[in-house]
Amino acid sequence: MTGTAQDRVAEQIRRAIEAGEYPAGGSLPSGEKLAKKYGVHRNTAQKAVRQLAGEGYLTLTRRHAPKVRDRLRHLMLVRDRSVYRDDLGYYFDRNAKDWRAVGTPTRGVAVPPEHVSDLLGVPRGQDVFFRDRKMGPAGAETALQVATSYLPMALIAELPALGSEKTGPGGIYDRLEEHFDSALEWQETISARLPTPEEQAALRVPALSPILVVTREAHIQRDGETEVAEVNETRMSAAQFAVSYAVRRDASAAWPRREGAA
CATH class of the missing domain: 3.40.1410.10 (Chorismate lyase-like)
Structure with missing residues (x-):
């Protein structure tokens, strides 16, 4: 993979979402768990999550874990x-x-x-x-x-x-x-x-x-x-x-x- 650590983590989470590891309607692990899983600082993992929310993969709600959006024909x-x-x-x-x-x-x-x-x-x-x-x-x-x-x-x-x-x-x-x-x-x-x-x-x-x-x-x-x-x-x-x-x-x-x- 190329790009920054944030890009690399975002791509790995994106792949996991598309592969069904994180199913639509479900929640992502906490920022600490994501950071540990992908071997990065917590801030980097959180930035990757915000990036994916901007791309339409996740819904962010204050004080709640990020939710995976149903992307099937979300945009046509x-x-x-x-x-x-x-x-x-x-x-x-x-x-x-x-x-x-x-x-x-x-x-x-x-x-x-x-x-x-x-x-x-x-x-x-x-x-x-x-x-x-x-x-x-x-x-x-x-x-x-x-x-x-x-x-x-x-x-x-x-x-x-x-x-x-x-x-x-x-x-x-x-x-x-x-x-x-x-x-x-x-x-x-x-x-x-x-x-x-x-x-x-x-x-x-x-x-x-x-x-x-x-x-x-x-x-x-x-x-x-x-x-x-x-x-x-x-x-x-x-x-x-x-x-x-x-x-x-x-x-x-x-x-x-x-x-x-x-």
Whole structure:
């Protein structure tokens, strides 16, 4: 394990909770017992407990032992294949509509994952521009989602506002639609994998706890041709989030059934 003693203890308790050693609705041992079990000072154990409470694993009540929260579908990411808009611009998750950045967003130039290069249509190993931010409920100290946008360097040169610290009302999507005078269209792919060390630290998840990855392509029309202007990857703990969407009938599954249909 890496990180501070507090992080290491928090990860061990987190693993124990997820493994059922400390079941939902039950109490944790006292701070003294936790300190002895994990070989740290009592203050370190108490800080680890407060950290886990901030992550949603525990409920703290004065003069009572910390209670393990029922985390099954405690948070659900609902994606119903729709995009919404409010005064701030487009958003894709109604549950996270009012979330804000946790910490300071970052931006810069880096080589993206190979599948992102392929989606953007740039050579693998070539730099692209990225915008990265950690998101969570107002006042949260720990992010619940990490979102990274990747844009081709050629597009940044063509439309410098996309790389600015402040992109203006509506963000990069409004700038793209204004520039190309065309409506964006999006496509999402949802997958799962183990977190990177950076994602472990940002989301406070164990190394062996899977994360969900929502890869969203933003398509725009240029001269009658469709191109991918941006790829966004949003990562979140699979232990905390689920994906829900409506199942729509294809024409072949219409009701009432046609005569002679299987």
